[in-house]
Amino acid sequence: MMRAVIVYDTWRPRGATTTIASWIAEELRLSGFEALAVRAGEAGLGHVELLVAGSPVYFERLLPSVLKIVRSAEVSTAVFVVCYAARLGDRGLRYAKAMYLRKMEEAAGDRLIESHVFKGCLRKPPKGEEEKARKWARSILERIVLA
Numbered sequence: 001m002m003r004a005v006i007v008y009d010t011w012r013p014r015g016a017t018t019t020i021a022s023w024i025a026e027e028l029r030l031s032g033f034e035a036l037a038v039r040a041g042e043a044g045l046g047h048v049e050l051l052v053a054g055s056p057v058y059f060e061r062l063l064p065s066v067l068k069i070v071r072s073a074e075v076s077t078a079v080f081v082v083c084y085a086a087r088l089g090d091r092g093l094r095y096a097k098a099m100y101l102r103k104m105e106e107a108a109g110d111r112l113i114e115s116h117v118f119k120g121c122l123r124k125p126p127k128g129e130e131e132k133a134r135k136w137a138r139s140i141l142e143r144i145v146l147a
Contacts, residue, residue, distance in 0.1 A: 016120030027137035040065035082120035
């Protein structure tokens with residue numbers, strides 16, 4: 001069984017980032033992975049084949065704890081950000097990709113297999129994000145299979 005770790009960090013333990021990370025882990029488990037969602041301070045990559053890393057955006061910044069793990073990983077990596085800007089239509093989504101997601105992608109370097117921006121703000125994710133998170137998790141699996 002392949003192993004994956006979904007690493008995230010947050011200032012709000014029951015907020016959007018935590019919820020999205022849990023949905024991704026659950027979808028990977030449904031597809032046969034051994035998958036666990038953990039906060040960055042609790043993460044041990046150990047023997048995993050896949051890292052999925054996510055950060056919320058606070059005050060225009062990603063959390064350094066997540067970026068550090070992404071930079072140091074030596075396995076296939078998928079990254080995501082959760083931010084309010086993505087809720088502001090196409091312009092907000094383009095901004096989120098350019099300002100936040102790009103930094104996560106650069107941290108992953110040539111290990112990057114997938115990336116995504118999720119809508120969110122402090123509390124639970126908006127309606128529709130669960131299906132997007134699960135669909136994105138399945139697209140990660142397709143990349144792993146094709147690799």
